[in-house]
Amino acid sequence: MTGWYIQRGPESDVVISSRVRLARNLEEFPFPFKMNKDQEQDILVKVRDVVSGSKSDTIQNTLFVDMQSLNPIDRLALVEKHLISKDLAESQRICGALISRDEKISIMINEEDHLRIQCMFSGMQLDSAWDLCNSIDSEIEDRVSFAFDNKYGYLTCCPTNIGTGIRVSTMLHLPALVMTGYIKGILEACGKLGIAVRGIYGENSEATGNMFQISNQITLGQSEDEIVANITNITFQIIEQERTLRNELNKRNPFRFEDRIYRSFGIFSNARIMSADESLKLLSDVRLGINMGIIKDIKMETVNEIALLIQPASLQKFAGRPLSPEERDIKRAELIRQKLGSAKE
């Protein structure tokens, strides 16, 4: 596997990934929820045409993925990689996505807006993600007219995206903030600053492996650069707090700390049946153990690969066939052991 999500980026002890997406609509078409089939088709053709004529190799070489031609498992696997949204996967429209080979770029067509241009990087690379996103946006804008209002800026289907149409986010691994309960203060502070925080896979943070996505809620009245700088700034403050707490926890009782890490690792690498929830919880401890230098012989790349592959659709693609939930729990445990090199069979 070679996708960006396997690699370690800057500050990857806390920051899993950085993402920027822009919402754009073509001036001459109604918003997607008002389009007819012909218009849906027209948009697809037009956008693919623009992209294939790009001066940039990266953009030109994106691969068009037609949603209608994919089976549900393949569609869900793209959702699990954050390459498309759940809405696009389940959409009844003629729709699709242009995805770069390294999977850093994904341009969804006919989702909530005509275009959702998204760039993702591993670790803390918001600037790179924004630069790339911005350049794709400019390239496309050179050849089409986006719906734009001089007072409000870019017009979007949902008013919460109006103005810049930008959503800037980082995905953070915050086990020490959760263990100590200090995460509550972070959540409150973010709320006051107009920053949204959410668990990646659900509401209960422990069950989601202590992963949190922070993103801007405001898209109007601030420039893109300001929004990127704001999220960057807050992310670095959270990184600092998380790192301090990790060291304090470890210092206070190193045996207790190591014991927690290694118990999780022991179960993770030996179980024969494992639910998605449990695997995320254990994975969080293993990730922490590697980042703290406690677990030395497992690469973070392996952990990243496992984190991706243990999700339901990816797991079924890996197995090469549809699996019942019970079969998935068995296959998940098998995959983990195999990837960790601890499979005994």
Place this chain on the structure above:
Amino acid sequence: MTGWYIQRGPESDVVISSRVRLARNLEEFPFPFKMNKDQEQDILVKVRDVVSGSKSDTIQNTLFVDMQSLNPIDRLALVEKHLISKDLAESQRICGALISRDEKISIMINEEDHLRIQCMFSGMQLDSAWDLCNSIDSEIEDRVSFAFDNKYGYLTCCPTNIGTGIRVSTMLHLPALVMTGYIKGILEACGKLGIAVRGIYGENSEATGNMFQISNQITLGQSEDEIVANITNITFQIIEQERTLRNELNKRNPFRFEDRIYRSFGIFSNARIMSADESLKLLSDVRLGINMGIIKDIKMETVNEIALLIQPASLQKFAGRPLSPEERDIKRAELIRQKLGSAKE
């Protein structure tokens, strides 16, 4: 380590050890609780003298261990090996034990009775234990007069031992009977048959690693051979039931079964802090896993050695210094990893 308790004996998938002990008193002395220091000393000298003049090398070569000369940890280590009783370890009398090099024979002097002749074998070897015990008894009786009554047989300090003075026991590992709850029926049936059943290290069977000792309660009105045959018979019935249940549990849901075994193994081989109770519980699953052929690369001898060494006194002897309970929990986890060859430091 070379003691009998490390080896696997017959039926060792269920039977850990077989033990026979005889309670004997010398005719010319009062019972221990009525003796003065001179008499205590006289008995010691007399018994050591008889034993050192034995025609049998095994008996002659037993080593005299003087309780007064041992520190509390060394005394407790002998208790943990079942070579002496807790009462002897804590006794204020002049007392000691003659112990053979292979630790199969232990003759306690001035415990509750003047002599407690005990033979222990690994696995199901009650006949061998009884034969050896019987031959030692005969040898000693050739040279001393035991307190004996024509109507009641051998006289013992406590009336529950009177007659044959024999206690015949097997130590059994019964995880499947505990898991299924059928152990209750066994306990009831044994009670009705005059068989005592008890957890080895305490009352709560789960916390004691599913280990049970069964032994005769009646010493009067039956011959030694009958008592040995009776315990043998009941032990084999329990072995059968335990084996059947293990196979049924495994057959019913092999993944669930393996999962339980390997989760325990994962924690056992990775934890950094481990209480005595938890280690016995996990050890039970690991033992079961090896016996079921699920865990293949760990020898039962290693498990037997660990089972012995993780006890408080043995652990401190292994560490070479006294340890606080917290230190013991850390040392115990360290020892387990070292013995399993999974220590990473």
